[in-house]
Amino acid sequence: MRASTIRVLALVIVLGACSSGGFGGSSGDTLGGVGNIPGNGFSDGGLATDLVNTIDYPEVDGPVLAEKIKGNRIIIIGDSILAGTASRYGGSMCSKLVPMGWRVAVEAETGQSINFGRKVLKARIYDGWDAAVVFLGTNVGGRISDFRTDLIAIVKSLAPRPTLLVTTSAFRDIQNEVNAEIRSVAADNKSVTLLNWEEISMTNGVLNKDRVHPTNAGRAVLVEAISRAIGTPETKGGKCLDSEFVDDSLEPGVIAPTTTLMTTETTTTLMTTEPTVTDVASTTTVAPTTTVAPTTTVASTTTLTKTP
Numbered sequence: 001m002r003a004s005t006i007r008v009l010a011l012v013i014v015l016g017a018c019s020s021g022g023f024g025g026s027s028g029d030t031l032g033g034v035g036n037i038p039g040n041g042f043s044d045g046g047l048a049t050d051l052v053n054t055i056d057y058p059e060v061d062g063p064v065l066a067e068k069i070k071g072n073r074i075i076i077i078g079d080s081i082l083a084g085t086a087s088r089y090g091g092s093m094c095s096k097l098v099p100m101g102w103r104v105a106v107e108a109e110t111g112q113s114i115n116f117g118r119k120v121l122k123a124r125i126y127d128g129w130d131a132a133v134v135f136l137g138t139n140v141g142g143r144i145s146d147f148r149t150d151l152i153a154i155v156k157s158l159a160p161r162p163t164l165l166v167t168t169s170a171f172r173d174i175q176n177e178v179n180a181e182i183r184s185v186a187a188d189n190k191s192v193t194l195l196n197w198e199e200i201s202m203t204n205g206v207l208n209k210d211r212v213h214p215t216n217a218g219r220a221v222l223v224e225a226i227s228r229a230i231g232t233p234e235t236k237g238g239k240c241l242d243s244e245f246v247d248d249s250l251e252p253g254v255i256a257p258t259t260t261l262m263t264t265e266t267t268t269t270l271m272t273t274e275p276t277v278t279d280v281a282s283t284t285t286v287a288p289t290t291t292v293a294p295t296t297t298v299a300s301t302t303t304l305t306k307t308p
Contacts, residue, residue, distance in 0.1 A: 051205050051217040052224045058200065061186065062193030065162040066231030071130035072238065073103045074230065077117050077154075078135040078166075081212070082108035084219055086243060094240035096223045101233045105241040111250035113141030114150040120245055121157045130233075132158045133226060135166035135197070137178045138212060144174075148181045159191045164229050167194070169201040171211035195229045197222070 065074075076082060076093060085093035086106040097104045105127075107120045114136045134154055140147050155163060165186050167179040179198055186194040201207050206218035214222055 051203075052220045055200065055203055055206075055221055057225055057228060058196050060164075060193050060195050060229045061183075063162070064229065064231035065131045065164055065193060066233045068162045069130045070234060071128075072101050072233035072235040073127075073129050073241075074105075074131045074133065075120075075124060075127075075129045076104065076106045076108070076133040076135075076226075077120050078106075078108040078133075079112040079116070079139055080108070080110040080248075081138060081214065081222070082106060082135050083110055083248065084214065085223055086246075087240060088243075088246060091240065092219060092223050093226075096227050097230075098238035098240055100227065101236040101238045102230070103237070103239045103241055106243055107245045108135075108243075109245050109250065110248040111139055112136065113139045114147050114154075115141070116245075117154040118150060118157070121154060123244060125157055129158075129161060131162050131164075131230065133164045133166065133230065134158075135168075137168045137175075137182060140174070140178060144177050144181060147178065148185065151181065151185050155185060155189050155192055159189065162191055162193065163189075164193050164195055164226065166226075167196055167198040169207060169211055170198050171207075193229060195225060197225065200225055 074097070082093075083089065083106075085091075086108055087094060093106050094104050105124075107124065109116065117134055117136050134151075136151075137147065151165075155165075165182050167182050168175050170176060170179070175198075183194060186192040200221065201211075201214075201218070203221075206214060206221055208215055208218075
């Protein structure tokens with residue numbers, strides 16, 4: 001029996017984990033989809049150039065981080081918005097910062113709230129960091145007062161290392177309170193510089209329709225804004241460091257995002273718990289993933305002789 005020839009073009013798109021980001025259990029304060037990484041443009045880590053080069057970047061409030069340090073090790077902490085820049089989704093952050101001389105670790109997971117920052121620092125605070133970026137607040141997960149307490153604890157843990165805090169996009173009213181706390185904590189701590197992502201994100205083309213997650217071009221803008229805020233370190237020898245926090249399945253039943261995978265000449269086997277969209281085409285011939293050999297019948301070779 002011959003193995004049948006199958007022509008397959010497989011396209012799998014799996015969206016990321018999400019978080020309600022609610023306050024006090026009120027349904028009016030809950031946003032579905034916060035924590036997702038929409039889109040599938042994580043293929044090569046390259047940065048979109050048009051919007052990056054034409055946008056008006058506001059001045060940061062505070063010194064550029066590199067001006068205050070001698071080293072080049074930086075930890076970048078966030079939720080799905082920064083996870084979209086991590087190596088597992090194309091690596092746009094490392095693509096930008098490593099050539100500048102930074103040794104970069106992006107610790108970001110989908111759906112994470114402010115206490116994620118404390119969890120990361122508990123595990124990694126003693127790994128020799130010279131500076132830090134913290135972009136948390138889209139998913140608050142509690143009271144504003146608790147958010148402030150956690151943010152202060154994060155800043156104090158990192159001090160005296162220079163730290164860049166980033167405001168969130170103003171996609172709902174409660175974010176005004178979140179950003180007010182971020183600005184207040186930044187103003188109260190000399191080690192903190194503030195990046196106004198709220199203002200930058202208002203530019204057309206930066207955010208998706210959810211007004212939370214960047215478009216591919218918007219992701220490039222975010223990386224560029226961070227690179228300007230942290231500057232070029234005096235020490236060279238940049239490197240993309242391994243991330244320890246890569247679990248994007250915070251919400252049960254939701255598959256973490258992945259790069260869009262397309263096969264034309266080879267067969268790719270993908271394990272998911274969500275439905276796979278398969279388009280049976282007629283342009284490319286590939287061998288099936290599993291070929292079952294035909295059943296073989298072995299003829300008898302032993303003759304039994306009956307004794308008279």
